[in-house]
Amino acid sequence: MRSITLGEVEITRVVEWQGAFGPARAIVPDAGMEVWKANEELLAPDFWEPDSDRWIGALQTWVLRSGGRTVLVDTGIGNGRERPSTPMFHHRNTDFLGQLAAAGVRPEDVDVVVNTHLHADHVGWNTVGRGPGEWVPTFPNATYLIPAADHARLDPAGGRNLRVDDVALFEDSVAPVVRAGQAVLWEGEHRIDDSLVLEAAPGHTPGSSVLRLGSGGERAVFVGDLLHSPVQLAEPSCNSCFCEDGAQAAATRRRILGRAADERELVVPAHFGGPGAFEVRREASRFAVSGWASYDG
Template sequence: MADDNAQGFMVGDVEVSRVIEWQGAHVPTTALVPDCDPEVWDAHEAQLVPDHREPGGGRAVVTLQTWVVRTGGRTILIDTGVGNGRERPGNPFFHHREGDFLASLERIGVRPQDVDVVVNTHVHGDHVGWNTVDADGEWVPAFPHARYLIPALDDHHFGPAGGYGGGKRLVDRLIYEDSIAPVHRSGQAVLWEGGYRLDGILTLEAAPGHTPGSSVLRVESRGERAVFVGDLLHSPVQILRPECNSGFCLDPAQAAATRRRILERAADERELVVPAHFGGAGAVEVRKARHGFSLHRWAA
């Protein structure tokens, strides 16, 4: 199982690397992707073990990571992981976690003050945690010069206007208050809806279903393409069977339709698919297949 933070690849002139916050065997495959028949996991064991399913076991391997995009002299972070010192009752993997994420960023040449843009593909706790840091008991933005691009529909749903996700989970309020609200108070939050063009290379696009505001980031440079899909995919089995949702999708029917749409375009346009939680190479080219799509080639 790969764990080298220095792993990366190029998309035309765009440099992509990643910082891994944590990875390992996590939840049972039946909990991560409950819609997927266990026989699918078994039939594709050679493609899934050890980077996506533990050897000889029933747990999925999950990676918590941030993708770092450097282009045109700018540094963009795609999702910011879990964060340190968070109150996340009911989730021992996230609760009061302490790690060296910012030091890992610095090891690939990125200091907090160097970050120009933070993209939160959606507002879940493992995608917004390092938006902020604790400064003498107060949560403040971790990246003082960055614009934080946050989907407006998620900001509404998980914020006070939407009753913190309708009040269904205490953790939604906690996530918003420690990782999103401080960015609003600092004036660094940029809410967007439908689509948002960062420049001629990077474009955000709505991809709802997992959450109301879930999004993908498209990259195009010198004829090469990639699409950062956040939690559209938690495991490669969802490429093989795109109708299979994770156990965390708020609108399963919409999530499945969005997943198929994004994967069809990726196959047609030869986009490299870059999910938030894949281990191994972390990114893969897909092709159309009988039941869904195939794993054509992993990133170098």
Template sequence: MELERITLGNVEVFKVVELQGRFGAPGAMIPDLPPEVWRENREWLVPDFWDPDSDSVVAAVQTWVLRSEGRTVLVDTGVGNGRERPGAPHFAGWDTDFLDRLARAGVRPEDVDVVVNTHLHGDHVGWNTVERDGAWVPTFPNATYLIPAADHAFYGPGGAARTAGDNHRFVFADSVEPVVRSGRAVLWDGTHRVDGNLVLESAPGHTPGSSVLRLASGGDRAVFVGDLVHSPVQLLEPSCSSGLCQDPRRSAASRRRILERAADERELVIPAHFAGSGAAEVRREGDRFGLGLWAARDTSPRPPVTPAGS
């Protein structure tokens, strides 16, 4: 996969992709989004965000790597290898060379100082741990793992999510609890300053503890929004949440708040799952948002986007 790098102020940012491809039907991914939105915006959605032949959303599972104030920070850690996922078979039994890709990018596990889990879904915490001698242990032995306290309570033993089936139990057991047990986790709530350039902020709805990571360095601004936005079509219809959101209305409210601020403060929006360019500049267009894709990947002009019914 292409390795993209950009410098924002004094922070170097790049991504390492675990897997990229088709991730299901648009109606399943974003159920309230009118189907015509995809068709009317085909020109710029294909091929990075939609495969019209199979009518599938194109997305990536990836980790954003930040070098800030002399430290290496990972934002989300993907699916991981060898996971048992009875409730999400598409994430079960993966065997990728993700750690080798990190190494080729100059990041060894022992070099990582901070791991940010924007939330505790299985495709954001998997490489928190690796299996050694039949036990799950932290992959990044010197890192502090920043975990939203609300998600830890919701998905942990006795949490409300346990009534939804076994998948959350497996994710917590192999990718979260070993880190907490090791003493390397910090559970935070509200806001949490990572360093002089980076601040975590709650943005609940997708999960109770969903969060964004804001970057401000020099004159540059960015916000890593996790699963607040799964596809750029949600910029056109920001009220439409994904089918995986625990609280779709609250997710939509968080999405609008974060996107409005990003447009007003010229923050680069960097979602967890955008394939292709991986990030977007947003601007207000009435009650929706327009976008321009990250120029580091593609500097060609983009046609205007067309929301359904406009």
């Protein structure tokens, strides 16, 4: 496990999976080969395999110990899920809870779960199976903070046409924590404690959010899927293939990165491998990495 401390908040990274996922331009389709090649020094080997032209990413959870409480940021894919359109997510079986235990976290220790948005790879360990078709909250004492806009988009009661996988993730990873009375559906802004506050950052999904940390004069921002690759620093108008409102996603990306540069926030994306977090600076209309996070080991 790798940890870093900012002010009074300890941050531990728990990686569910890391590796090459798919073609780079399938993940960030608007960034041409010339952009990847021009930024090869930044991208390879942690974020891009030039020879195979594959995007490298990570599926991970961030454990924050803040104000005497344990907070999880995003919960990965989960085990035993029906995700037929995404083979990598389908019927997985990993030891994620064992990895959490290695980080000193038992399910009953978790006080708050943050889902930055409701995509399948951010909500999976919200629940665990207790029998065929039966899902219960993994963290029995936790409050689950769920963006209201994403909940409304995925709730079958809304009458929308939803993908099979989206119906499944709502039923196995979202609805059970709502039925258990453990969910808070928030919008706009939600303060967790003196050091942590959630803010709406729509575009990737209607309810996408960022979690800002400020403690002891040090700052960070957990940006979820605002970024999938450092190539989006060089070309911040380029969205991932998963962004639902491209124009809004690009505007939000520029706004959040600009503020991070101005306020010296450590940027923590959901899917970056390698060091996993970085300081950012402005370069005209673009952004660049000033330095990568330094972990204790």
